[in-house]
Amino acid sequence: MMKRANTLSAFSTLLLVLVSLLFSQAALAQEATGLDATINNVVGPVVAPFVNAIFYSIPVFGTSFPLIVLWLVVAASVFTIYFGFIQFRAFGHSIALVSGKYSDPNDAGEVSHFQALATALSGTVGLGNIAGVAVAVSIGGPGATFWMIMAGLLGMASKFTECTLGVKYRNEYADGTVSGGPMYYLTKGLAEQNRAVLGKILAILFAIFCILGSWGGGNMFQANQAHAQLVNITGGADSFLSGNGWITGLILAGIVFAVIIGGLKSIAQVTEKVVPIMAIMYVGTALIIILMNADKIGWAFGQIFAGAFTGLGIAGGMVGALMQGFKRAAFSNEAGVGSAAIAHSAVRTKEPITEGYVSLLEPFIDTVVICTMTALVIVITGMLNVDPATGMYVWDSEAGRIATEGSLTGVELTSAAFGSSFSFFPYVLAIAVVLFAFSTMISWSYYGLKSWTYLFGEGKTTEISYKVLFCVFVVIGAAMNLGAVIDFSDAAIFAMALPNIIGLYLLMPVVKREMQSYTRKLKSGEIKRYK
Amino acid sequence: MSQVYVVGYDGSPSSRRALDFTLELAAESGGSIVLAHVLAWSPYSFLTQEELAERHVRRQEELERAESVVIKPVVEQLADKGITVDPVIRYGNIADTLCEIAGDKQAAQIIIGRTGDAGVVARIFGSVASALAQGAPIPCTIIP
Numbered sequence A: 001m002m003k004r005a006n007t008l009s010a011f012s013t014l015l016l017v018l019v020s021l022l023f024s025q026a027a028l029a030q031e032a033t034g035l036d037a038t039i040n041n042v043v044g045p046v047v048a049p050f051v052n053a054i055f056y057s058i059p060v061f062g063t064s065f066p067l068i069v070l071w072l073v074v075a076a077s078v079f080t081i082y083f084g085f086i087q088f089r090a091f092g093h094s095i096a097l098v099s100g101k102y103s104d105p106n107d108a109g110e111v112s113h114f115q116a117l118a119t120a121l122s123g124t125v126g127l128g129n130i131a132g133v134a135v136a137v138s139i140g141g142p143g144a145t146f147w148m149i150m151a152g153l154l155g156m157a158s159k160f161t162e163c164t165l166g167v168k169y170r171n172e173y174a175d176g177t178v179s180g181g182p183m184y185y186l187t188k189g190l191a192e193q194n195r196a197v198l199g200k201i202l203a204i205l206f207a208i209f210c211i212l213g214s215w216g217g218g219n220m221f222q223a224n225q226a227h228a229q230l231v232n233i234t235g236g237a238d239s240f241l242s243g244n245g246w247i248t249g250l251i252l253a254g255i256v257f258a259v260i261i262g263g264l265k266s267i268a269q270v271t272e273k274v275v276p277i278m279a280i281m282y283v284g285t286a287l288i289i290i291l292m293n294a295d296k297i298g299w300a301f302g303q304i305f306a307g308a309f310t311g312l313g314i315a316g317g318m319v320g321a322l323m324q325g326f327k328r329a330a331f332s333n334e335a336g337v338g339s340a341a342i343a344h345s346a347v348r349t350k351e352p353i354t355e356g357y358v359s360l361l362e363p364f365i366d367t368v369v370i371c372t373m374t375a376l377v378i379v380i381t382g383m384l385n386v387d388p389a390t391g392m393y394v395w396d397s398e399a400g401r402i403a404t405e406g407s408l409t410g411v412e413l414t415s416a417a418f419g420s421s422f423s424f425f426p427y428v429l430a431i432a433v434v435l436f437a438f439s440t441m442i443s444w445s446y447y448g449l450k451s452w453t454y455l456f457g458e459g460k461t462t463e464i465s466y467k468v469l470f471c472v473f474v475v476i477g478a479a480m481n482l483g484a485v486i487d488f489s490d491a492a493i494f495a496m497a498l499p500n501i502i503g504l505y506l507l508m509p510v511v512k513r514e515m516q517s518y519t520r521k522l523k524s525g526e527i528k529r530y531k
Numbered sequence B: 001m002s003q004v005y006v007v008g009y010d011g012s013p014s015s016r017r018a019l020d021f022t023l024e025l026a027a028e029s030g031g032s033i034v035l036a037h038v039l040a041w042s043p044y045s046f047l048t049q050e051e052l053a054e055r056h057v058r059r060q061e062e063l064e065r066a067e068s069v070v071i072k073p074v075v076e077q078l079a080d081k082g083i084t085v086d087p088v089i090r091y092g093n094i095a096d097t098l099c100e101i102a103g104d105k106q107a108a109q110i111i112i113g114r115t116g117d118a119g120v121v122a123r124i125f126g127s128v129a130s131a132l133a134q135g136a137p138i139p140c141t142i143i144p
Helices: A002-028 A035-054 A067-082 A091-098 A113-124 A127-140 A143-168 A182-192 A196-233 A245-260 A265-292 A294-310 A317-333 A339-344 A352-359 A361-380 A410-419 A425-456 A460-479 A483-495 A497-524 B013-029 B049-080 B094-104 B120-125 B128-135
Strands: A057-060 A063-066 B004-008 B032-040 B085-092 B109-113 B140-143
Touching (some): A063 A317, A067 A143, A067 A317, A091 A352, A113 A265, A113 A339, A113 A361, A113 A425, A113 B049, A127 A196, A127 A410, A127 A425, A143 A497, A182 A339, A182 A497, A196 A245, A196 A410, A196 A483, A196 A497, A245 A265, A265 A294, A294 A361, A352 A361, A361 A410, A410 A425, A425 B049, B013 B032, B013 B140, B032 B049, B032 B094, B049 B085, B109 B128
Parallel strands (some): B004 B032, B004 B109
16 A cells, blocks of 8 residues: 555656646747747657557548547447447436436435536537537538447447446545546456456556546647637737737636635536536527528438448548548547546436436437537538539548638637528637636546546645646646647547546446346336336 | 424524414314425536535535524424424425425425515516415415
């Protein structure tokens, strides 16, 4: 035990040294080459092997396919088959659980299934649904939407597996609070199978990747994109914010500081309430735009199906569309990454499997509903240039994507597609982007914190040190254009899927037993329906 | 069979008046009293990640507080006078839960006090009193 504490504190010291080194190095060279370039130069070569390993890609028909995406999709397919297409069979039951039909009235006042789902969703619904989909559709064509939906449907089985385990193997402390997630099911679940050492290694790896991911993709990337959209609506290059990301960063960091360190819950509560409203508004607006173009709905679905199997002129054809769709779904719903298992583990339920049923709705809402809406709006508003003679999309080989009006991509493409019907929408979108970014940051600060306390132990000092570092990264993320660092943090988030999915493969029989016993109880009437 | 009266009680002066009214009513008819305290709660509200993790503890604290601060003093006070009441503490939508308690106890009447708020908030969200007046399945007395 002592030895472990020593290695862990050594790890934290190393981390702190690295961070301070990063700052001092950067400060020294600022005048010469600019802060961003310096940090990229210092960090880039160090993290490049890790990034390259995680995103190791194989060339397929002229495009590259990262193996990590294959890892996620294969796992999702295995779980889908192993649990007998649980995402379709249990869909109705999931809805019944969320609407509280099986909740014991005597448990009123505890966290409900709906609350756990809503909170987990606010961590995943974000920039991926808005900006990421635009990238996928502009590179992979409308057909990418089809494959995105497929991957979203498969991902439901991964979430089901990991969230059931998250609740089953969580830690409950004497004061009644709970900590759960992959680090706990990897440790405890694999120990039950006499694989304690393997479990410990996987859990520690997961926790390290999760901390890094929480600082990067769950923080710096969000702050960076929120700043970009703020610059975009305040006048682009002429904006007072342009090139002054530290202003956005300091304000955001101040708010994050107030919430996670100052315990100012009201801000987080407001965001938690506004984010679902924003999501509903986003989907609502998308539906209105689609209905306004009702005559093109059939055509748009035709494009999506035709594109899915032929590519309609995009590079890589069907395979190109498939890869973009799979990639985007995996990036957006995080199924198999393990983060949702942390979020869902707080629910008090006698049957862990019920949380699995509830969580499988998450990829459905995130990917099958929200991402599809974005894609449909982009396709239906005609943002992608079509060659009238051939009916094929015009491929801009220089940019490596379909040509669009003003060569837009990412959040700007989505913004323009919505803006073509409602001119005020880019402003609403900017608010949505900032709020989504903020709620994602708050969620990831919690995921990271749980991994941090798993490694270094629960305690005020350890918690504060993590939270302070988290706030520092908000400023760095907004202020700088850190390609290398962002790549690294994306890689860290996907690296979480490596130990997590190995664990899921080993632990899936446990989930199956839970599922069978629950189904029996449901049939025998031992589990009652209250409403 | 004696009548059962459900009185909504939260320790406020108006709920105290409702209790006094119920005591008189029960004394006259020889009925029994259910002292109901409902903690406002919606399973569809949004919680932050930290609130999720702490919810179970908070709930226990809230229940203990309701028991010791709101219910226990009045139950003891009434016991000194030789009156026994049946205390119930529940979570939920206040009006709906009062109706549920009344149903469980097969009550003849619900008695509540009203706060007298007629501001914007009450206009928009309605008050417990107006919700009960509109939706209670059994007679309902609202004490000003």
